[in-house]
Amino acid sequence: MNTLKYTIFSLILLVNLQSCKDTPKTIEEKEVQENAYSLKGEAFDAKTPKSAEDMAALYNSMEANDTIVVAFEAKVNAVCQNKGCWMKLDMPNSETAMVKFKDYGFFMPKDIAEDTVVVHGKAFIQEVSVDEQRHYAEDAGKTKEEVEAITEPKRTYSFLADGVLVPESENEEIQTK
Template identity: 55%
Template sequence: MKRYFIIAVCALGFVACKQNENEKKPELALADFTQQDYKSFGQEITPANSLSAKEMTAKYVSLQAGDTIPAKFSATINSVCKMKGCWMTLDLPGTDEDPMVKFKDYGFFVPKDIEGKEVIVEGIAFIEETSVEDQKHFAEDAGKTKEEIEAISEPSRSPGFLAHGVLIKQ
């Protein structure tokens, strides 16, 4: 009788172990994912629920001047302020102008050598009008030539973004 009891207990243990193997294994926690794969700037954010660049393009197309919407999206960095890292432009497919990302309250900066990297930004999206003076200032910060800077002669309307948090893929 003792022998059958031991066999039954072992069999139950085997079945229990087999069921655990079939269960879905928990995925990596977002906090671990963020800390391992991204470098964070500004407020702490996670990659969860971020829109793709294509989805964000559709949001910008629906905005009128003066509209603002909260948003979080991923895109590729096109350029960065070479003076301080105080702004960056992002590549959004199907837009004439790249959105310029500035940082809330001028409270943080990003590295100056991150062109081509993937980024997730969270904050407020809007359409802005940029004066000729500001465009020339940004062109100078971006390292544009004197001729390119002097060619700026009209205000521009472009997508803008005020980020309170940024994740840069490492």
């Protein structure tokens, strides 16, 4: 009879411990943990992001002031070295997508160039002034000559991210507002 009590007590304890286990609240959080990604910003469905090629085709079909809500995956080309407040993603045909973050609510680690990220948010076409291009060039650590070589406005692929999945890094610098 003691063995039966011990077995029942053990089962009850096991069930209680299992119910207290810290489980992810959403599928996205579970995927982030399993794929060693860190979520910056808001959670989003990252199951089927568009490729950079598909995203470039969407950008090429857009006019100024068009907006598309989308998730896509691309390699990071550059990150603001002051505080991680913007990044550029590689796109086909030597283009880049300029990514800023919703309400400056989160920033990127400065050491993720060449990593692949998944961004979610609003894609749009923007005309970037010479002054703004020069500012970004300075933030990216370009030389004075490279900055001064910027003399014309540019039509750019732009993106306002509300969430980003970034590969985990042991040396990741914590970025705060």
